[in-house]
Amino acid sequence: MMDQSSVQIIALAGELDVSRGDEVMERLSAPTTAKSILLDLSEVTYADSTVIAALFAFREQAERERQRIAVLIESPQLVRLLQYAGLQEAFPIFLERSEALSHLVST
């Protein structure tokens, strides 16, 4: 059982569209030594499929490093974007911060 202080948080906010593709990819593929990472997208108000490539890169890196990840999403638009892409099961998505953190700290 880990405590929540061992969770690294990566937060992105605003509109994640094609104009921010490089920035989003860099943020989500930057190496980290944390054992657990919360990708906090709760302040994202709009996203296009630019974010999908970055989410795959994020997930692949975490799998390589054996890191546990959770993705926090509050925007219904972003939830539906992933559903329309057929990816609602591709990432560990949580709509509540407490549930995301519970997922990360449980063994």
Added chain:
Amino acid sequence: MSELRVSRKANGENVRPIRQALRAFLHTLDVDDTKIDDIVTAAGEALANAIEHAYGPTQRGEVELHARAGPLRLTVDVSDTGRFVERSRRSGRGYGLRIVDAIADEVEIDHGSHGTRIRMGFALSRQSPSLHAVE
């Protein structure tokens, strides 16, 4: 028939103002917020696709969004004047057109000699017919 036509230079920074113009237009049509989000999402994917694939690194043209709303149906065209360029950058664009297909009721993609047009049709179920007319 209400109509919106917006044209901008094809770069990433211009996608947001075009989306905002479409969102404002849809708000005049008594369309519910979820439907507005979905239509803006589909159009946003078509715009991003045009910007990533229509023009090479040193070549910049225009991208245009043209929306027409009748009582029961909305048509949104996203057009560019470039030639399709395969870009090697990491991208979720393969999912972009899948998302467009999932949201729009009809999708036509026309790769012509003067550019590409993605036409998306959406059924509208409005509370009451709109009396607004937007140029």
